[in-house]
Amino acid sequence: MSTKPKSVFRVKLPATSANLGPAFDAAALAMDFYITVTASPADAFSIAATGRDQEICGKLEDHLILNTYRELLQQAGKRIIPLAVSIANDIPIGKGCGSSAAARLAGIALAVHFGHLRWSDAQIVGEASSLEHHPDNASACWMGGLTVARMAGEAEAQVVCVKPKGKWPLLLAVPEQALSTEKARGVLPAEYSRADAVTNIQNSMLLLAAFTQGRHDLLGAALEDRIHQPYRAALCPLLPCLHQLSGKSGIPGVALSGAGPSVLIFLDPRVSQTKVRKLVADHLSQNHLAAELIPTSITLHGAKDNLPPR
Numbered sequence: 001m002s003t004k005p006k007s008v009f010r011v012k013l014p015a016t017s018a019n020l021g022p023a024f025d026a027a028a029l030a031m032d033f034y035i036t037v038t039a040s041p042a043d044a045f046s047i048a049a050t051g052r053d054q055e056i057c058g059k060l061e062d063h064l065i066l067n068t069y070r071e072l073l074q075q076a077g078k079r080i081i082p083l084a085v086s087i088a089n090d091i092p093i094g095k096g097c098g099s100s101a102a103a104r105l106a107g108i109a110l111a112v113h114f115g116h117l118r119w120s121d122a123q124i125v126g127e128a129s130s131l132e133h134h135p136d137n138a139s140a141c142w143m144g145g146l147t148v149a150r151m152a153g154e155a156e157a158q159v160v161c162v163k164p165k166g167k168w169p170l171l172l173a174v175p176e177q178a179l180s181t182e183k184a185r186g187v188l189p190a191e192y193s194r195a196d197a198v199t200n201i202q203n204s205m206l207l208l209a210a211f212t213q214g215r216h217d218l219l220g221a222a223l224e225d226r227i228h229q230p231y232r233a234a235l236c237p238l239l240p241c242l243h244q245l246s247g248k249s250g251i252p253g254v255a256l257s258g259a260g261p262s263v264l265i266f267l268d269p270r271v272s273q274t275k276v277r278k279l280v281a282d283h284l285s286q287n288h289l290a291a292e293l294i295p296t297s298i299t300l301h302g303a304k305d306n307l308p309p310r
Contacts (some may be wrong), residue, residue: 010038011109012306014144014299015171016098017264018136021223021255022203027148028098028140028258031170032299033090035099036067037106038178041114042044042084051089058087064100068107068131069114078115096180096258101137105303106130117183121304122156130155144302146211148239166214167269168298171277173238173284173291174262187231196226219253219266220246229256236260241287242280250276263291 013035014081018028035051045066047057066085073080093099105128112119119127125142129135135149135157146162207222209215223246233240239256242263246254250271257264267276277293284291 006037008040009110009113010036011106011303012036013102013105013141013303016101016140017139017257018031018098019228019256019258020207022200022225022227023207024053024227025134025136025148027146028044028136028252029146030140030144030299030302031296033104033296035091036088038086039083039110042082045082047085047087049087049089050150052091052167053089053093057089058095062104065107068104069110072108072111073115076115076117081114083110092174095174096260096262098137098141098258101128101132101141104131105138105141109303118263125159126156129157142302144305145298145300162211163300164211164298169267169269169273170265170296171263171265171280172257172294172296173242173280174294175238175291178262179235179259181259184232184235188228189231192227200225200227216252223253223255232256232260238263238291241284241289245280245283
């Protein structure tokens, strides 16, 4: 019989959508569906998974959450405590919804708790950003809301949280097939023209203004991008198809979600979401494409807000 002390720890991490058109590797928003990880000390590592992608979430070997947990404790010179882990997952894996950043942050949160590490939010986000090689998903997942972030060192991120004005209903179009971030990054050019860089800077600033002023009418222009979406469109057929709906009734703008292949559709809060969802479904069907349509919204609560007091 085990004599290990019972110390149940639970963290709830939101899905995220990064890049938001022109804000490549710099901005992301948290969405109101989650992966919830519950863990307690045990004699050996185990995982029980429910929800989406159970086979991936429940596979004990080479598990991203547990690998991150073990590696971080080892680096800190702490004892690696075996854990019995329960995962309830609603985030599609490998489809541009921040599943990797959420898993990394879950592993870090477990290490901080069971390793008794006195880490600040900045350290947690910085470590996850370093492991992910970009800070956008990690910052939004941990902090919630809309975040703007940049790497400020090898494992340090500067993050600013922005509270969008008004309501921001969203519709996420998720295809059946996943797309690795490595493959999506592989199609990007090594260099860009000055015109493309300037356009993206201008549109990123306009996008920030749209969120802070509640200006849905600005999204059509603000979400235009020349850095990644044109090059990833061939890998993400939902994007060019759904981009045709941008500016139509109830859809002020459309953007690739993260590296794809999912597409984030911004909805006009004054228009029936049911009506717009039918419009999107019919348009996809007419173009012989299929996708799961997930209604969601921006959540202001990140993983840090769902933790017990530290």
